[in-house]
Amino acid sequence: MNRLRYGLLVLVCLLAESAFCQTGTFSREWQFARYLSEKEANDEAAFVLQAIDKQALSAAQRDSLAYLRGWLAYGTKSLDEASRNLLAVSPGSPFYVKSRYFGAYCLSFQTQRDSARIVMQGLPATDSTLIELRAFEQAGLALLQRRYSRYDILRQQFSYSSYALSAEETRLDAYRKGLAAQKRRSPALAGLFSAVLPGSGKVYAGKPKQGIAAFLPLLTLGLLTWEGYRKDGPTSLRFLGFGSLFTVFYIGNIWGSTLAVKVRRDEFNRGYDNKILFDMHIPLRNLLNR
């Protein structure tokens, strides 16, 4: 009887120790990985997190693991992995708020703007600062999507007085004005301009130096063709050679001018997108990265 009691006691002790060890091991490994992440030893931190068996974890532990994996991926600019992990954190986790905001930002950065909008609509906001931050992030996204009317509605929630948001809010307003003032240029019109005067289409598209660079060789080839025609006649090799070269360059310039409008527009949009994303990021770091 005594032996049986002793055996039961040992069994209970072993089971309790096993459960305790599992929690303790995860906690220790998680702390260690976070320590590595703070030291920017990202490869080592990823190695430690990789070794953790996900199946044996509780829901809360899985959240902590997803948060840290996401944060690590965010630090190494692997934004796809970062958003996937950060958005997997459940509402009960202490990292939920930070994970949602940064996850939504990662989606915005990856140009998954519609998914980002859906996530941002459900961003947790428990106090006035977070409410304003949510509106700010949504407004930034609206600008990225060029939805100006939505931006105008969201910006009504800007207070312009919060230390962490005021400068960025003012800048977003400036971007809104800059984007609205963008001139709509027509590729067809640029091509037409270049057909009339070579290079002028590129000047119209907003690339004056390229316009001059296109005009000068075409002028030279045109003059050479004219000289060949005037001195040797329309069947001469000189006229046909220079004439063919002029034609190729002339048509190429018209085609290039229509493309230049699109290139210039893309450059303009990319420039503003980078500025908006940068300003969306600053308050997140200041308010949530603690």
Next chain:
Amino acid sequence: MTTRFCLICTFLCGICSIAKAQTPLAQVDSLFASGQFLAARVGYERVLFTAESSALQVGAVMGKARCLKQQGLYAQAVTFLNSQTQPGYPDSLLYPLRREQILCAYLAGQFENALSLLDRLPYLHPEVPPSPLLMAIRVLSLNELRRWPEAAIAYHKLAMMAQADTLSMPYRQLPHLKSEKKAQWLSTFIPGAGQFYAGRPGEAALSIVMQSAGLYFGITSFLQGYYLSAWGVGAGLFGSFHAGGVRRAEVLVRQLNERRAAAFNANVRQQVLEMVK
């Protein structure tokens, strides 16, 4: 019987715990020895995370630096060692860390950084005599920066220390480096001369032919009354090849200088390594 069994278990557990506590570095060193460098880096970091003894911490730092070196991540090793040279460690432990940092800085190609760290060492550790390895790094870093007069002095000191032959100094015959500006000027006034100066007669001939062809076409077109062709094609070709020739001469001289300096430095490196051995 039961009591004896429990006592044996307790004894074995105690032995295992003590052994585990005593050999945290030995376990990680075995990972390093088996070539599992990332796992070893994690192991060394774990020691750093948990260990309280400075000796263990420094051992772990050195171990991680060795792993990074084995993986060719020299710049990362410099940054890591920089973050680990804490003033809390005793001087006797800090010195190997600083020495390792200097070596990694040289291997990472951070020659100015290596020299700056070397200059600081006598002030931070005045009691430690200069080591041949560090003197060799100074010579090699100065060589890479083409500061050969300073390198010659450092080399002489190293040779004296290693009791090597100081008469056959490689610095008696420094590599003759050519002037990029001179090559540019030569090519500006004499087509192809810059390329010839850079030791590329083939390219010089090609440059002369192309520029002459443009000039010839321009002159004959002008004489035949094709004034626009003379200007647009002849002068255009000549101008383009002339400007290109000037730039090419500069590039060729730079490449020649790099080859000569690299050959000289490789020769000195060989001699320095033999001395340090």
